[in-house]
Structures are given as structure tokens and as C-alpha cells.
Amino acid sequence: MPTISLRAGLALAAVLTLAACSGGGGTSTAPTASDPAASSATAASSAPSSAAPAASATAKINANTASQGELAAAFEAAGISNASKWAREVAEYRPYPNDPTWAQLRQELAKYNIDPTVLEQIIALLEV
């Protein structure tokens, strides 16, 4: 009887462990989308160590007066992916007030579900 209880306990523990490991996938409706999200999040978390110094080393560019091409070049130089698309979006929502929090830009770019790291990289390159 104790052997059976031990086996049952081990089996229960194994089932619970498996369930816990796969729990995150239960709520996902798009496996192809969630996996890249995890990988991009991982990439994003490791990105600041290499991208942030590049951004800070680059001269800031005026968000209100720079051309779309200049914005794209600055983003490209900072290693931001889809630089030209982000440059277009930044240019689209001009003019920006002299707000150190960049609330307006944050609000507009949030509509695209932007990676927070990319957002900070973009803002680090801009000035008004």
C-alpha cells in the first residue's frame, strides 16, 4: 500500500510538473506569434548592452525638423530594425512638444505594439 501511494504521488507530481511547464501555452491563440515574442523579448533584454551605447554615442537628431531619410539613417546606425518604417512613423506624428517624457511619441508608437527596448532606443536618438 505505501508503494502504491508513493507511485501515485510521483505520478501526480510528474503530471503537475508537466502542466506547470506547459501552462504558458494554454492561453496562447497564436503559437507562431508567441514563440517569436519570447525570442524577441529575449533579444530585446540583451539588446541594451550593445545598442544603448551606440545610441548614446550617436548625435541626437531633431524629431521635428529632420527629414525622414535622416531619421532612418540615424535609426539604422543605431541598429534599430525596420529603421525606415519607424522613421516614417516618427515623421508622421509631428510636431512634438518639448516634453522630456516624449509622451506623445510613446502614445503614438504604442499603437504598433512596439518593443519597449526599441522605443527607448528611438527616443534616445531624438531631441526637440
Add this chain to the structure above:
Amino acid sequence: MATSAAEATDARSSLVVIRRGLLALAAAGTIGVALELLLLRHWTETRELIAWLAVAALGVAVALVILRPTRRAILVARALGVVVLVTSAIGVFVHVWANYDAAPLDARYTASWPTTAEPVRWLLAATDTVGPSPSLAPLALAFVALVLLLALVHHQALEAPAPSR
């Protein structure tokens, strides 16, 4: 005989009430869409102005029917309604395309987008899963245009014989 004449009068007055109601709905819908576009700041890109042109067309059409319901005005209003219907369909495609174009910017899809199958890409864009544009929002214009066109069915100005030249 008198009964049928009374019924015809009743039907006619009912038709007038329904037509006026539909026109009022079209006018309210036009104002509502204009307010929505205003709140959304729907003018940051040139192509976004197309929606304003459609609203203007609806406004002109409704005004023509209410203020100057001549045969010619009704025909122009109908034509404008059809143009807005077509514009609305184009608007849906433009919204879906904008979502498709913006999809790589979405942090959840940046890595997987290049390898995502084309039908899945369009499905994600059409269902607003990616991108900032509400795909079906332009259909609000189509709804108002349809209400307007419905108000012009068998309009009395069209029933009358065309003026001879």
C-alpha cells in the same frame, strides 16, 4: 374606391415619414463619422484625407436631398452615395494594407513575419491582430451611404417625368 384612396394617402405619408427618417439618420451618421475622424486626428497622412472627402460627399448629398430635392439633385446624390460606397471598400483595403505594412513593427511578430505564410499575414492584418488601423471602420461610411441611397428609392422627384428640352 374611397378606401383605396385613403390607403394610398396613408402609404404615401408613411413613405414620407420613412424617407425623412432615413435622411435624418444619414445626416446624423455623416456628422458622427466626421466627429470620429476629428477625434482620431485622421489627417496625419495624405491618404487619410480620402475619408474626409467621402464625408464631404455625403454631406453634400444629404444637403442636396433635403434643401433642393430636384430630379438632378437626387441623381447627383445617388451618384455620390455610390462613390462613397466604393470609397468605403477601398478604405477597408487601405486599412488592412496599412496593418500588413506595419506588422514587422509589432514586437510579437518582428522575428516571425518574414517566414509567416502570405495568407496568414493578410488574415492577421485583416483581423487587426497586427497594425494600428481598424480594418472595418471605413464601413461606417458605407452604412451611411446605404441609408442615404435607401432614402432615395422611388423618390418623388425621380417619379415625375423628366423636363423636356
